[in-house]
Amino acid sequence: MPGYELIDNKEFLEISDIFKKSKTLFRMGFEKQRKGIFKVNKFEEKFTFKLKSNYGLAVSSGTAALRVALSTLNLKEGDEVITQSFTFVATVEAIVESRAVPVCTEVDETLNMDPDDLVKKISKKTKAVIVVHMLGVPARLDKIKKICKKYNLVLIEDTAWGCGAKYKNKFLGTWGDMGAFSFDFAKTITTGEGGMVLFKSKKKFEAAKAWHDHGHENNPKVPRWEDTRKSSGFNFRMTEMQAAVGLAQLKKLDFIVKKQRENHDKIWNKIKDIPGITKRLYPAHSKISADALIFFVKNRKEAIKCRESLIKEGISTKILPEAYTWHFAKEWTHIKNLRKKHRNLKKSFNRSETLIKKSVSLPIFVKTSNKKIIKIEKALKKVLK
Ligand SMILES: *Cc1c(COP(=O)(O)O)cnc(C)c1O
Numbered sequence: 001m002p003g004y005e006l007i008d009n010k011e012f013l014e015i016s017d018i019f020k021k022s023k024t025l026f027r028m029g030f031e032k033q034r035k036g037i038f039k040v041n042k043f044e045e046k047f048t049f050k051l052k053s054n055y056g057l058a059v060s061s062g063t064a065a066l067r068v069a070l071s072t073l074n075l076k077e078g079d080e081v082i083t084q085s086f087t088f089v090a091t092v093e094a095i096v097e098s099r100a101v102p103v104c105t106e107v108d109e110t111l112n113m114d115p116d117d118l119v120k121k122i123s124k125k126t127k128a129v130i131v132v133h134m135l136g137v138p139a140r141l142d143k144i145k146k147i148c149k150k151y152n153l154v155l156i157e158d159t160a161w162g163c164g165a166k167y168k169n170k171f172l173g174t175w176g177d178m179g180a181f182s183f184d185f186a187k188t189i190t191t192g193e194g195g196m197v198l199f200k201s202k203k204k205f206e207a208a209k210a211w212h213d214h215g216h217e218n219n220p221k222v223p224r225w226e227d228t229r230k231s232s233g234f235n236f237r238m239t240e241m242q243a244a245v246g247l248a249q250l251k252k253l254d255f256i257v258k259k260q261r262e263n264h265d266k267i268w269n270k271i272k273d274i275p276g277i278t279k280r281l282y283p284a285h286s287k288i289s290a291d292a293l294i295f296f297v298k299n300r301k302e303a304i305k306c307r308e309s310l311i312k313e314g315i316s317t318k319i320l321p322e323a324y325t326w327h328f329a330k331e332w333t334h335i336k337n338l339r340k341k342h343r344n345l346k347k348s349f350n351r352s353e354t355l356i357k358k359s360v361s362l363p364i365f366v367k368t369s370n371k372k373i374i375k376i377e378k379a380l381k382k383v384l385k
Helices: 009-022 039-050 062-071 089-097 115-121 141-150 202-211 240-250 253-271 300-312 350-357 370-383
Strands: 055-059 080-084 101-105 126-132 154-158 178-182 195-199 292-296 359-363
Touching: 009 039, 009 240, 039 055, 039 195, 039 240, 055 062, 055 202, 055 240, 062 089, 062 154, 062 178, 062 195, 062 202, 080 089, 089 101, 089 126, 101 115, 115 141, 126 141, 141 154, 195 202, 253 292, 253 370, 300 359, 300 370, 350 359
Parallel strands: 080 101, 080 126, 126 154, 154 178
Antiparallel strands: 055 195, 178 195, 292 359
8 A cells, every 4th residue: 555654764854854944835936045945846856757757746635636637628517527437536526626527437347447438428528538547457548548539538547546557668647648646645655645747748737737826827037926827726736845755755656566566466376266256357568556456256245244354354455345435436426417417326337336346455555464464365265265
């Protein structure tokens, strides 16, 4: 799972740089006082370089990253944005907050967007697609990218769970026009709260940078209050303290992902021969971030039994089965706009429901003892005789 396991003196030293030297908590301005220390700028630069992207904009959360990405599309009331039915509620919230109508697709055995269903959901009003790499497994990116190109749709990747993962040797979050990342406390690397948007186009990056800062065009030659603006915006800025933590965490990303993959494989090798378990499908040429290991059992009843048995051994599950209602669009009757296209929400996404309901998701940690892995095996064997 996460960077939070590895918080140590490195994060502390980055933060103390601010309190000892720059004494500046704001990302912009204060040039004289800050003694050349720009943590947010540096975090954006290093993150963008690491993932081999063109432009990066740090923001206050992963949800903000999605909202800021959507701000570059100038969406009008009634425009549609398609995402997948299995995601965190934040993806749909960002679409609603952008005045667009959210439309969701079924997921397939990868538990990510089903490209065939995507084609069916495209209408004249569709402007963009947000594909989600749920819990660190790449979506079928080449197919989805082709579809977006054919229909002239902007592709945004919700890479909240995919930081450090690759598809066909290219980092997730750099396949689409934009990639949105989350650094909340449960994600692969963390800044407490925080996010990042990666951009291919300079124009979109500049528009987003202004929009996330009330429209400020940030001309370094004039004081901030003399900045020009072309549009209104909002405030989704990252603070210097978040970025300081991010700089230290970013240096740990390779290690985190490497360890998680190792532990993922160790766990899978222990449980793969238990009858009645099938692993979620990973598209060929995937290099997962291994935030979780999801497998299918017979039905929801059995999935819940697995969780109970795991808990008895002191092992948790992650999202499935316990947080199902926060991660499946069928359950979001409280989001009125979602019912604009899915009039009978409770009767939608039946194929996805079958898959999600029989899923068990194990969290993967950087630090996992062999003892724990044996306990996982024991707990699952009890249920799946
Ligand atoms: C965590 C998450 C987000 C939102 O990120 P926050 O930083 O918590 O706002 C968005 N989408 C998905 C799929 C997530 O898991």
